[in-house]
Amino acid sequence: DIQLTQSPSTLSASVGDRVTITCRASQNIYSSLAWYQQKPGRAPKLLIYKASNLESGVPSTFSGSGFGTEFTLTVSSLQPDDFASYYCQQYNRYPWTFGQGTKVEIK
Amino acid sequence: EVHLVESGGDLVHPGGSRRLSCAASGFTFSFYEMNWIRQAPGQGLEWLANISISGSVTSYADSVKGRFTISRDNGKNSVFLQMNSLRAEDTAIYYCATGGDNGAYFQHWGQGTVVTVSS
Numbered sequence: 001d002i003q004l005t006q007s008p009s010t011l012s013a014s015v016g017d018r019v020t021i022t023c024r025a026s027q028n029i030y031s032s033l034a035w036y037q038q039k040p041g042r043a044p045k046l047l048i049y050k051a052s053n054l055e056s057g058v059p060s061t062f063s064g065s066g067f068g069t070e071f072t073l074t075v076s077s078l079q080p081d082d083f084a085s086y087y088c089q090q091y092n093r094y095p096w097t098f099g100q101g102t103k104v105e106i107k
Numbered sequence: 108e109v110h111l112v113e114s115g116g117d118l119v120h121p122g123g124s125r126r127l128s129c130a131a132s133g134f135t136f137s138f139y140e141m142n143w144i145r146q147a148p149g150q151g152l153e154w155l156a157n158i159s160i161s162g163s164v165t166s167y168a169d170s171v172k173g174r175f176t177i178s179r180d181n182g183k184n185s186v187f188l189q190m191n192s193l194r195a196e197d198t199a200i201y202y203c204a205t206g207g208d209n210g211a212y213f214q215h216w217g218q219g220t221v222v223t224v225s226s
Contacts, residue, residue: 034212036152043216044152049207055214087152091211095168098152 002026002090006099012107017078021102023071023088032092035064035073038101039084047086048073078104109133109215111203116220119193123224127188129203129217136184140206142213143177143188145199153199157206158186171197193224 003026013019023033031051036044046055048064051071061076075082083106088099115127129141143155156177157166165177176189186203201220204213 032210034207034210036213038152043202043218044213045216046207046212046214049212049214050210053209089152089154089212094166096154096157096211098154101151 001095002029002093002097004088004090004097004099006086006088006102008102009100010103010105012105013078014107015078015080017107019075019078019104021073021086021088021104023066023073023099025069025071025090028068029090029092031067032090033064033066033071034089034091035062036087036089037082037084038087044087075104109205111205111215111217113201113203113217113220116201116222118223118225120226121194121224123193124189124191125193125222127190127201127203127220127222129186129188131184131186131205134205134215137181140211141177141179141186142204142206143175143186144202144204144213144216145197146202146219147196147199150199155201156188157211190222193222195224197222198224 005024007022033051035048038044047058052064063074085101085103087101110132112130119125142157158177162179174192179186203217205215207214
């Protein structure tokens with residue numbers, strides 16, 4: 001199975017900060033990577049697909065980059081609504097797998 | 108607007124069975140692959156099963172292969188997850204989700220249904 005390792009596991013930041021979350025894959029997944037946001041008690045929400053494509057309706061403060069085994073999710077200016085958990089997911093090869101998650105907390 | 112509503116979650120005894128349903132609306136259901144994903148309490152996300160547009164091809168995570176079965180009814184805009192031989196570690200929120208327009212990511216999600224496996 002393809003393992004996805006996110007770092008950091010927890011991130012403390014302030015409103016207006018630029019934050020970056022990294023997702024590393026155990027093997028080449030090309031650009032078959034998505035990012036999700038999940039708030040407590042809610043279902044995950046798709047943010048980014050194909051490593052860098054912004055899902056419709058997602059603020060442009062979110063961006064994704066990377067190819068192969070290393071990927072990043074960047075929030076250019078953290079807003080109060082952005083404090084949540086974030087997960088990467090690979091869909092290059094079955095079984096599709098998720099990273100363990102990154103919780104973005106208020107500093 | 109895409110709407111996915113899961114149902115069927117409940118308290119189940121170990122070794123028991125349960126069938127989850129997911130009713131879809133607001134999009135052409137028969138155009139999309141469908142998935143089940145779960146989240147154990149306080150844990151991350153785990154993909155469980157996928158079904159093709161026609162329903163003829165299915166894929167499963169090893170953790171549920173042979174115990175869970177995904178199916179769909181395009182006439183009723185619904186996808187199902189039959190869960191047998193349930194274990195305590197199957198306790199989770201179960202989400203259904205559509206495949207993506209441009210790949211096998213999870214574009215739209217339901218709100219989830221809770222399955223608790225306990226004696």
